[in-house]
Amino acid sequence: MSRPIIFGEIEGISEGKWFEGRKEMMPTSFHRQWGSGIDGNTKDGVSAIVLSGGYEDDEDNGEEIIYTGAGGNDPKSRKQIEDQSWTNRRNAGLLKSQNEGIPVRVIRGYTHKSPFSPKSGYTYAGLYSIIDSWEEIGRSGFKICRYRLLYIGNNSTKQERAEEIELKLSTAESKRKEGVILRIIRDSKVAHDIKKLYQFKCQVCQFEVPTKVGSYAEGAHIRPLGKPHNGHDSSDNLLCLCPNHHVMLDKGSFSITDDLKFVGALSGDLFTLANHKINLENLKYHRESHGYN
């Protein structure tokens, strides 16, 4: 009976598309819930949310949204009447989407509180990424779960664009008279698959970074993406690592031989599963670019 959850873009539904009501969103899995603004759960993460003024603490700044989790809300007065909880499956699902870099479809319904809302019905506002979460006491005096979402658009473009922005970011940051260590972890579909394969356990130390919902790991490219290295975003160039060993791999503190043994600051063997083949050319590139010959 229930339709499958689908993440990211849905064929035939572009940003800006208008819907008369919630029912029209359901057949395509665009937003499958009738009774809840949040489509998703603890296990899968969240694929879509509706913003329609239903929570008094929501803030819609266009490209930035401060969103309130589910629960404790009186549907008539739209006020909080009890505390929200992180164990609520909608709220835990939003945390999971944050941890794993899963993009969320944002749908705006009419509300007088947002200049970005449609005059009636609903519009698709595009994909957003959840970049922060915390709890606080809302206007009504009850605990609310909070999320900060940033617009990430729905069109594909080139890697060069990202490089350009990386440059600008680093520029703007350091104009604040600070050094900046910038770490962009690109959590593509293939990286996500590798992390899932290893159940978010580091292939070096087997540690899994615990969070409120499941574990956190990073997809680490053996041969780096981007100029001048030009590595591929493919499973044969990816490892599932904890942040510490990701930093060490990127800095060349250790490297890996063709028989998957560590050289440098680590000893022992890389943990790999039989169905995860690593391209030896990538290991060679990493060794050579960090002086392990």
Add this chain to the structure above:
Amino acid sequence: MSRPIIFGEIEGISEGKWFEGRKEMMPTSFHRQWGSGIDGNTKDGVSAIVLSGGYEDDEDNGEEIIYTGAGGNDPKSRKQIEDQSWTNRRNAGLLKSQNEGIPVRVIRGYTHKSPFSPKSGYTYAGLYSIIDSWEEIGRSGFKICRYRLLYIGNNSTKQERAEEIELKLSTAESKRKEGVILRIIRDSKVAHDIKKLYQFKCQVCQFEVPTKVGSYAEGAHIRPLGKPHNGHDSSDNLLCLCPNHHVMLDKGSFSITDDLKFVGALSGDLFTLANHKINLENLKYHRESHGYN
């Protein structure tokens, strides 16, 4: 006899300033070396470099520079005649600056190879940040140490600018149909001081992430900077952490009581030094925003 090394801006020397020769740069510590293009060493890091076409593999793309390390270069032919080494104190100093997010002053001397160079003499090109390093075989067939530098400017501006760019970055990235986990580690002077105080050892696990030159650690803000948290970039709001425990702190996997004990996914005590006072209000904010009450 030797002048002190100074990092970042030097009073009275703005971007674009022209120098007739290298000697004019020495009295202010702007660039203290007569015989080397790189001013700095393994212990301190590098404060300034000169780009003047002396290394055949250098690439000057304006806001991006691919720089070659020191050594193995024949001053007459300007060709590599032997391998470069990471243990060379200039090259190790550049790695240290990369690790610690130390900004580097870039000075351009005349060379026909760069459209950005002055017609004669030298100009100050502003502050750059070293964001990558690796080794490769150069045009002459010898090993060279390589660094990628990005322009970071020399004017101060507002935090909002960084936030805006963060938003754009996240936009551009995900237009590539990927999730992105963005981690910007702001390595300000005060964060750097805290890391130095703890000798780059994590205050949770005492691990220090090894690199080719010394250890790597991150300055972690207890109450986050930026909207909506508005924490301060001050020592009483900073911890020296390894990347794993930084992620866990930011995600609220654990928090810290007023008597500096862990709650949540960790147990035990935070390691602190007597001369590092933590503001208990910041700990309270962290506990409350992650549900440890």
